[in-house]
Amino acid sequence: MSESVDVVVIGTGPGGEDAAGRLAEAGLSVVAVESRLVGGECPYYACVPTKIMARASDLLAEARRASGRAGTTTVKPDWTPVEARISDEATDHWDDQAAVERLEGKGVRVVKGHGRITGRGEVTVDGRVFRASRGILLNTGTSPSAPPVDGLADLPYWTNRDVVRATGAPKSLLVLGGGVVGVELAQIFARFGTRVTIVEVAERLLAMDEPESSELIEDVFTDQGITVRTGAKVTSASYDGTSFTLSLPDGDLTADRLLVAAGRRPNIRDLGLDHYDVDETARALPVDDRLRVTDGLWAIGDITGKGAFTHMSMYQSAIAVRSILGEDGPAASYHAVPRVTFTDPEIGAVGLTEKQARDEGLNVRIGKTRIPESTRGWIHGSPGNEGFIKLVEDADKGILVGATAAGPYGGEILGALATAVHARVPTETLRTMIYAYPTFHRAIESALADLG
Numbered sequence: 001m002s003e004s005v006d007v008v009v010i011g012t013g014p015g016g017e018d019a020a021g022r023l024a025e026a027g028l029s030v031v032a033v034e035s036r037l038v039g040g041e042c043p044y045y046a047c048v049p050t051k052i053m054a055r056a057s058d059l060l061a062e063a064r065r066a067s068g069r070a071g072t073t074t075v076k077p078d079w080t081p082v083e084a085r086i087s088d089e090a091t092d093h094w095d096d097q098a099a100v101e102r103l104e105g106k107g108v109r110v111v112k113g114h115g116r117i118t119g120r121g122e123v124t125v126d127g128r129v130f131r132a133s134r135g136i137l138l139n140t141g142t143s144p145s146a147p148p149v150d151g152l153a154d155l156p157y158w159t160n161r162d163v164v165r166a167t168g169a170p171k172s173l174l175v176l177g178g179g180v181v182g183v184e185l186a187q188i189f190a191r192f193g194t195r196v197t198i199v200e201v202a203e204r205l206l207a208m209d210e211p212e213s214s215e216l217i218e219d220v221f222t223d224q225g226i227t228v229r230t231g232a233k234v235t236s237a238s239y240d241g242t243s244f245t246l247s248l249p250d251g252d253l254t255a256d257r258l259l260v261a262a263g264r265r266p267n268i269r270d271l272g273l274d275h276y277d278v279d280e281t282a283r284a285l286p287v288d289d290r291l292r293v294t295d296g297l298w299a300i301g302d303i304t305g306k307g308a309f310t311h312m313s314m315y316q317s318a319i320a321v322r323s324i325l326g327e328d329g330p331a332a333s334y335h336a337v338p339r340v341t342f343t344d345p346e347i348g349a350v351g352l353t354e355k356q357a358r359d360e361g362l363n364v365r366i367g368k369t370r371i372p373e374s375t376r377g378w379i380h381g382s383p384g385n386e387g388f389i390k391l392v393e394d395a396d397k398g399i400l401v402g403a404t405a406a407g408p409y410g411g412e413i414l415g416a417l418a419t420a421v422h423a424r425v426p427t428e429t430l431r432t433m434i435y436a437y438p439t440f441h442r443a444i445e446s447a448l449a450d451l452g
Ligand SMILES: Cc1cc2nc3c(=O)[nH]c(=O)nc-3n(C[C@H](O)[C@H](O)[C@H](O)COP(=O)(O)OP(=O)(O)OC[C@H]3O[C@@H](n4cnc5c(N)ncnc54)[C@H](O)[C@@H]3O)c2cc1C
Pocket: 010, 011, 012, 013, 014, 015, 016, 033, 034, 035, 036, 037, 038, 039, 040, 041, 042, 045, 046, 047, 048, 050, 051, 113, 114, 115, 116, 139, 140, 141, 142, 160, 181, 267, 271, 300, 301, 302, 303, 307, 308, 309, 310, 311, 312, 313, 342
């Protein structure tokens, strides 16, 4: 026997949780299916715990920087408060009871288990069958994936889901993958005294960002004692019960712990998408600008391939909800997607990189300025003032199509640049703005003056 509802949401990442609540509050009968924890990766294994770690590691770095500038400091790192804050305050010991009750309070029926589409408009969870008259919303997210390195699969390595449960900083750590997860966690542990080596197969860290961002992070990391190996092809991996070894053509690397941060795979296999004639082996689900995969099937979040960020999942949730409710409103637009890598210096970026803009055939003008050369950067002092602002202008239209703000508070400075790219503010208008003195964001004015 099946149970009839209006909508079934499979997966409650940030967007799915939000959408289920909004749909129920709009008066629909909603079932939200979750196989792990309501809220998804972000609050329990990703954004929130890792940013708690980053905050702690920034405090250590700033305390160390006080020496010679504001007195003398002796810093003794201790992971205990970090672990306590993550387990007691942030994740409630990885218990989602409060989130489940919050969702139920909005009228959502939360069903724990693996959801699978067993027919058009039909979802089965551990033998329970739900018929969704309006449709199904997918928000199943991603899982950590390991590259096909010989011997790696069976090793007790860490992924992001283990690292957030760390009870201490290891003596030494190998980080396989120098993308966002890899660089954020590498710096965190290094500041807690761990000897860290990043092993990245691409020629640079943060390969999706501007090359200037990669260069900045590599320089800062090297100065901070983190070993960076780019263009590194790992041929095999092993563990002898005490330490991990990664073999490279020019020798072995060994450490107490291995963190695999080499990308994610979308949770879309074994979802029953064949009932909608959708390819389950795709890297992302194709969605239109209302987040429809096809009639009666919507998808939001990482699985849409539009940017694996919590803010993307939430942004798409609002649009999908309107679509499901048959309401009008702005369609999804991805020309101004912001992203922040929470290293120190922080790397904030929005829209297109210079290369992406050129590849699109735009008539590109670039404007750059270095933060240490700004008044605020100089006042802030070195180390800790490294960074730059880079603007990517569509010179024909006279608007910014991309920007990077790297440096202290780079993610906050990005706010102004994201507004400019999002609203397509004419560069001429940006030039007439008054930029407060002496802020970091005042460097935007210098970057605008450099456009050429
Ligand atoms: C270490 C790390 C740090 C990050 N830091 C940031 C950050 O600072 N800022 C930021 O914006 N983003 C960050 N991200 C990315 C962010 O976590 C994701 O983009 C965000 O969680 C949104 O994902 P989602 O909505 O697609 O779903 P997810 O959060 O992945 O949740 C999907 C949910 O669906 C459930 N599910 C899957 N399949 C099924 C099924 N068949 N049946 C039932 N339930 C199912 C899963 O159990 C999961 O709970 C980080 C990621 C990582 C790994």
